[in-house]
Amino acid sequence: MMGVTDPDALRDRRLFRFGGFVHDRRGIVIVLSILLGAGLTSFAAIGPDWAESWGEENVESVAAIEIVQRISGGDDANPEAVILYYSSDWSFFDANTSAAFRQAVNDSLAQVQPTVESRIVNITTPWDVNDSLTLVNMVSDDGHHVKVTIEFKGDRKEAKATYGDVRSTITSDVLTIWRFGGIGVDWSFDHRLEEDLVKAELISAPLTLIILLVVFGTIVSALLPIGIGAISVGAAVGSIILFSNLSDVNQYALNICSLIGIGVSIDYSLFIVNRFREEMRLGRDTRTAIAMTMATAGKAVLFSGLTVAIGLMGMLFFKDTSLPSFGIGGTIAVSLAVLFSLTLLPAILSYLGPRVDAGKVPFIPTPTDKDDGFWGTIARAVMAHPLIVLIPILILLIGAGLPFLQVSFGMVTYESLPPDDEARQGIERENEVWLNSSSDNSLVIVVEFDEDTEWRDPAALEVLYNLSKMVNETDGVKQTRSVAWISSEMDADAVKMLWGTPIEMLPPEMASIRALVEVSSEKAANGSTAIIFMDLEGRANTDASKEIVNRLRDIRVQYEDEPFVDRILVGGFAAYNVDTLELVSDHLLEAMLFIFIATFILVFIQVQSVVIPLKAILMNFLSITASFGMLVYVFQQGHGTDFLNVTPAPIDPINPVLMFCIVFGLSMDYEVLMLSRIHEEWERTGDNVQAVAMGLQRTGRLITGAAAVMVVVFLAFGTSSMTMVKQIGLGLALAIAIDATLVRALVVPATMRLMGRANWWSPKAPWSSKQHAELPDGSSE
Template sequence: MFRALARAIHHHRGLVFVASAVFLALAVAALVYGGRLSTGVIEGTEAEQAQQLAAATTVGSSDTTLAVVFHSDTLRSASPEFQEALKATLEATAKLPTVEGVLSPLGAPKAVAAQLQAGTGHDTLALVRLKGDIREATRAFPEVRAVLSTGPLQATVTGRIAFIDALNRLLEKDLLRAELISFPLALLVLLRVFRTWVASLLPLVVGGLAVLSGVAGVFVLSHVTDMAQYTLNVVSLIGMGVAIDYSLFIVSRFRSELERGLDTQAALERTLDTAGRAVAFSGLAVAVGLAGLLFYRGSYLSAMGIGGALVVAFAVLFALTVLPALLSWLGLRVNRGRVPFPRLFEPKEGLWKGVATWVMRHPVLVLVPTLAILVAVGLPFLRLQLAATDITALPAETEARRGAESLRQLFPRQAANGVLVVVQFPSGSAFTAERMGALYDKSRQLAGIPGVLGVDSIVNLKESMDREAYQELADFPEDMLPKEFGQARDAYLHGSVTVMRVLTEASASSQAARDIVETIRKDRAVGDGRLLVAGQTASDVDAGHFVRENTPRAIGFVMGLMCVVLFVLLGSVVLPLKAMLMNLLSIAGSFGALVWIFQEGHLSGLLGFEPGPIEPSLPVLLFCALFGLSMDYEVLLLSRMREEWERTRDNTQAVAEGLERTGGLITSAAAIMVAVFAAFSLAHVVVVKAMGVGMAIAVALDATLVRILLVPAMMRLFGSFNWWAPKALARWLSWAQHAHGPSDGPPR
């Protein structure tokens, strides 16, 4: 099949170039048209359901409410000048079609106005509620922010929407910065490997095409499904790495076949039949790994899996079509533009064979300490803590982060972590005497939970009012309700739903806040209503449950299907199981390093971030991506060993020769991936930084300790048993391979 593909591309390379140009034009058009990316949500959780119910109330719509701190160095907040400037700005803001309402000290009841005035005498807080859901509010934010910034007063805007907007902008900048850094680094490694400009630039062409097409695909899909902004960074991170690696394998093999004296067509056929086959299986392995994310349905993780698999498919497609067409056109010219390198950088013949031979002479001596190192590196993973990205993920100079700090210092009650308790009654209005009594009892019960500072609700307006007083209010005629109570009713009640805000000094990601959420959920009875909990802490708790519930199935799927893929490639049932173990070791080392660095704060000064719990999606995303990426080197190494095994039937010779032929290529490919991934460690967003660092560490461990030391040692200990398979499976595989066209045998 791969030989036929090579012949077709060689004879019709002009058609390949035309088709590629058309496809590239469509991708550029999709990029220009743009997408509708979001921050990503996990659908169906209790916190998400509760947030939807609460969104109709003013207090419950905090996700779409902007907190604006107005400040003047010269004007006092009580002065007429300050008041007039504030009034003009807020009136202009309220007239925007995307603004639902504005709450400020102007015209508010005295008790509310007092809470919106800072003790400094120069600062005032206003709350601007935007229309629609969080996606619509995010799109409206730039226009609202522009209006708020007019006038003589300094406006600092924070809140969930401001955080999302700042995060998306930083993600875009981080993506551009990483690409600008990773391309030159990758080119430097490629020049070191190929020593010619022409050969070195080819993988970058394929990498650029894959990433551009992957991003365009994400934009197209974002119009029909929820695609998180993070997906672009994932697509760029994975796409650039695998595309350059696949191209490196193919170009290297093509040049090797030319050096053996084959003409261009024969070299291309042999290249695709060997390296091309390995690339196809490697791409399938990476896609299988990323397909594990599809088990997290209803979340942005599933969309990331689709985006990642899409860019890998593009990388394989271009590596097996556009790249062979370019090689067919270039022929021997692929070696033009020689770059002189010092002798220090020249590869030593027999180096990797010598390493493999030494390892196989002392397999136990190598195996035990290497395993001990990997286990020690992975141990911190046992201390993993998960929490969603919050405002601390932004750099300190970001407006949303500065606004959050100002809010915490000037308006501590408004800035306090609020666990949102939502009570939904079966029908009718929540504003009845019986239900007001039940709400009164529940609010006092919640206030007694350890760590709770207080409760904001419809039945916590005045300390002087008791249970009976609130019940009596529910029986008042509409026109006799006190003004303050009428406004509070609109803020806390909507039909059969009411909300309470349970305040605590504990940060949203702390264990103390999680304990409060768990305690609230233990007793859900509120009269005839049901209690749900929302808010950042509740979302973290639910996200953790969601990940733990779906992860076993995802891991089982990825590992099971990966075993099948490797069996079809290698014809052994032993090697796939060993490959699973090797992958788990390198991934565990990466996870341990992530906890040690990003959660516990080691190297935080060097990398420039604030330590804290790990984003729940990060371990899942890294596992699925890295499990497939690790197969890059596994497929390349073991497939070459299999060639030698089929030729010699000598396990020791097969291992030594396989490592000799691929060792330099694996380290070079790993160096490219590490360079690409490390470029993302310079990101401002901690999640992206951690993703880049985690993947770089995993690839480095995989290409050094695992592939160079552990694999030869274990291959030596297992001997010829490495290549064993039940006779029935071996016969089926042999039939399947011949049914799709036999190969003329592996190259020597």
């Protein structure tokens, strides 16, 4: 009987012929591949143009904040940084020390002056302010803390670049300083992401090489995946940077590119090199070995790449979030990893031939092709008692996922920065001194009237007053401010009188109030638009704050029916939290259906079975469930957070989706590789038990090595100082470790044994019948 491992059985298959083509034209393939890789990598030199948002104009909370920014600062509002100063000896209110305090502040800002060259528009200190309402927000009650704002020219990207240039010059020998504000926090996030990316690569590279040396046992074989990984990731980085200049791509795409690209490019190269060495050990000539490698491992890599890309492309469904940027970065990285693994790598192997095993590493045994090795023994032991193995593991994995039932979702805040970060400490100090004054703890309601209605009109003020009153009475709202809610002692008629009467005709007491709030009203109302500001008692990313947002949106409904009211928007960080969670929920089903259906089709084509793709999809949930449980147990409930140097907080709704898409794709990656080999043995022998044992024996060492590479890469990213990146890195590492050990080594053999020949059933595939004969194309039934 001719088996599929016989070259004659595969000669008519496209990838077999493609392997021969690459071998025969290996010089041209290598030159073209290197030119392509170098060309794409060179685009990194043009520099990125990262998007500062994710196309969120359609999100209510974002639209509301954009209106607030336009009214508060005008169309030319400039990005700001905040510098917080503290002196234990001097006070702003102390006539004897205020001058010294002021001089020390000015000295610290001596090298930061508003000039055309410096791209700094304005610097405002408390000593420059005459407005008492503004002064309250710039000076603490005891006068020992003062805030200075620095306005930058240009958009946020330009402002961050300028801030990065001048930040180090803002120092003082006599004052304690915290540099933060919107631009300062953004700069800290970007700066730490860049540092963490470099650190992760420096950690993962040597460890990956050690793993490859252990897996292959020779230096040349181990270096090949490293080389392919380097050119693949370099090309992917250049491609993403080019794409960022052509479309909206967030900086996070670069981190995902490295996170995914390093792992899959090395894994795919590992699969190809391993199969080539296996074919060479069978005594084949180099050309036949390359062709056989491409027809078997090459096919598995192609389908694996497609399944990973499908998982990543599932993130493209989540419009107006950061997920499409992750999906773009990951898909580009995977596509290039597949391309170079199927072209450049086999071309290099064609030159090397048997020299691929050069450089034997001492004390590491050379892999053998024996049928009764460690992994085959495990598979047979599991299949001898499948239920005894399967049931406890299912209980363990499902139990590990139970904490996810208690998940609380909340967007990333400044607390994602490490506790020792200066920008985070500045916000925490500000909240401590000014009692939770951070903008994260604030909400706004934007009321837009029709173009014929001014906010000063009596009917408009009536709506603003009633709405402000209801907001102020809402549980969880600490304070409310608007042009119609200046004091709880003023009723609607008094508010109408305040704004509808010339100031010189108002009673003295009311005229004083009018004079006091006249300036600040310019930032709270303009033309047909008015803003209601409110401070929350709790944190913005809590369930209580989300409930407040929902109540406010219920309250506004009764006022939206007024004929002169155009629209009412609720904005602020808590509202953005609610909107993002809704965006994720709204698109989750369609994304999952896309991933499941596309993956099912691909795996069906690969293994020619209906049962196995369904089973593979279900088993992937085991790995994902356990990693989700860890996410909540550690990062939300706080177990081990001291060791990890993070602050317990709600889980960002983006993270589980991101992890699901990545883990699902990578889990199917290993599933496809193993099932391809099992299917190959099934076609050759027709014995389900033998096929599973042989498939696991042939791929166990390989999958363990590939998974170890992935785990090392993910753990390296888990060392990030950023909580969000740490969550993703550790979560992915755990999921892949579980998938490659418990699931692939134990659950798969157990379920394959229980299903028996039904594993290979397909209503339209004649080779799934119990007969097992030759087919004309060289496969068997």
